[in-house]
Amino acid sequence: MAERKPIVNVSGALKELPSGDTIQANATSYSVAQTSHGFAAGDVIRSSGTANSYTKAKADTAANAEIVGVVTIVQDADNFTFTSIGVITSGVPSGTAGEVFFLDTNTAGAITTTDPMVTGTVGTVSKPILILLESSSKALVIQMRGATVTSPINGWTYIVLPSDVTNNNSTANSIADVTGLSFSVVSGTTYEFEFFIIYTAAALATGSRWSINGPSTTFLHYQSDYTLTSTSQTTIRGNTSYDLPSSCNVSSATTASNTSTIKGVIKPSANGTVIARFASEVSNSAIVAKGGISFVKYRIIP
Secondary structure, three states, X not given: OOOOOOEEOOOOOEEEOOOOOOOOOOOEEEEEEOOOOOXXXXXXXXXXXXXXXXXXXXXXXXXXXXXXXXXXEEEEOOEEEEEEEEEEOOOOOOOOOOOEEEEXXXXXXXXXXXXXXXXXXXXXXXXXXXXXXXXXOEEEEOOOOOEEOOOOEOOEEEEEOOOOXXXXXXXXXXXXXXXXXXXXXXXXXXXXXXXXXXXXXOOOOOOEEEEEEOOOEEEEEEEEEEEEEOOEEEEEEEEOOOOOOOOOOOOOOOOOOEEEEEEEEEEEOOOEEEEEEEEEOOOOOOEEEOOOOOEEEEEEOO
């Protein structure tokens, strides 16, 4: 049988294959010796900043998302192989052929089908890692430039209070920060904001007040609404300075679940932080802003 030869150009680059012929593409892989590396097949890794040392990548910042590849073989606790580009057959996720997997923003080394551009968390990175070819069997590792998310969902950025914050001051009506429930502002920029806070009260007869504090302003206007009884609320309108109202209401609707909203517009004249504030009407009687469910959302007004 006559020899079949591919057609190449003058530089030797492939132009055309004879009908029925294929090329077997090899992945670009590297073997690494690293003491107690802690990796598993499928982990996405980046340089640790030390020569020949690696750590798990994460799409929470641009620096952490500078990947070198995907771990495909773990020989032992001190040796592994990663693939920087090409087809892999180990460490492959399950899913539908053609799905694109992105570097995860929350779990180091992990991938997800959720594009951070969709979630809209500012500062995270949309970094495609691989395209699934066969579920759990074959995928193509790709190297594409990551894109930092600069625009939040519908213009809003959300910050969730990470843990409970208690005000049970020994002096009644002593206002204090809801530490962790705040957002940064830049001088000369106008922001719309809304705090939504779930809180508990030590007793039905313990009232509260809810407000904000922040940097000096060119313009400030906000309103505060919070529970009084099961069918009514305290409503304060037209606030143009911080820590208003100056006194607490006289009750809470329940001990287990009350709500407060503070919303308005601010144009600061200095850089700083806008933070929620609260007080208890009764000395040593706790008002607790609940973490994990209370949040603030804000956006820039063009």
